[in-house]
Amino acid sequence: MQSSFPSPALALVEAMQTAAAEDPARAVAFAGAPGANSHRAALEMLPDGLPLPCFSFEDAIDAVKAGRAGAAAIPVENSQHGRVADIHFLLPESGLHIVAEHFLRINHALMALGPGPFRVAYSHPQALGQSRKFLRERGIVPLSYADTAGAAAHVAESGDPTIAAIAPPEAAELYGLDIVEHDVEDASDNTTRFLLLANEALDPGVFVDETSVSTFVFEVKNIPAALYKALGGFATNGVNMTKLESYQSGASFSATMFYADIIGAPGEPAVDRALDELAFHCKELRMLGTYRQERVRG
Secondary structure: OHHHOOHHHHHHHHHHHHHHHHOHHHEEEEEOOOOOHHHHHHHHHOOOOEEEEEOOHHHHHHHHHOOOOOEEEEEEEEOOOEEOOOHHHHHHHHOOEEEEEEEEEOOOEEEEOOOOOOOEEEEOHHHHHHOHHHHHHHOOEEEEOOOHHHHHHHHHHHOOOOEEEEEOHHHHHHHOOEEEEOOOOOOOOOEEEEEEEEOOOOOHHHHOOOOEEEEEEEEEOOOOOHHHHHHHHHHHOOOOEEEEEEEEOOOOOOOEEEEEEEEOOOOOHHHHHHHHHHHHOEEEEEEEEEEEOOOOOO
């Protein structure tokens, strides 16, 4: 994993990996170089944790599965640019469970080795999409990079003053870049939802006096109106479904899986009735976790 990071990030990566290896139960894996938004999310979700940088989402998940980390902080959706990670494919097959959610306010900065003008700006595709108007107005060509902080390290490594990066402000300090402009995201309420994944699921019973979210994937039977019937139980039992997304399973394009969030936990009578009715109309139903609902911060 280390050789995939730009050289300015390697010393930081190695130091964090060494610290995490000494106490893996406290390690929180994240995708990206130190200074990425996922690094911030890991620290906010588990302030006493040891951040463990990984090159990709798959690497972060594998770190938890292999016991090198106790949890992984994975971004799943952004308020301006939609889905972030292909959590629908990664999570169900990983064997991991969702144990927490976190909403992170995203601030991007344009950073470089000089004041500009700039030919191009490197960043993660999500950050580029969230700053599309800013870049277009300045005639800066967006170029994709594996992560935001890694893009900053790449610009530092290049020594080229005509290229820039869009990354969290912390990355400029880490990699010796100058911030040319703050808050380059196009929306002032730019927010990303993160999920915390772990090997062991939380007991839904602990949320008796709290508002919880339950996440699951399912595939309905291939018969007319199966989805309509499967979802009817949530309406008749008064269970609020806050997310429903479809994705294809396999290359035949004949099997559609659905990814859903509901308010409530198994063990609550209304939720149990709704899930029983859903299961009756499904070929597959898999719970991915029940966890405390976090309110979006203003």
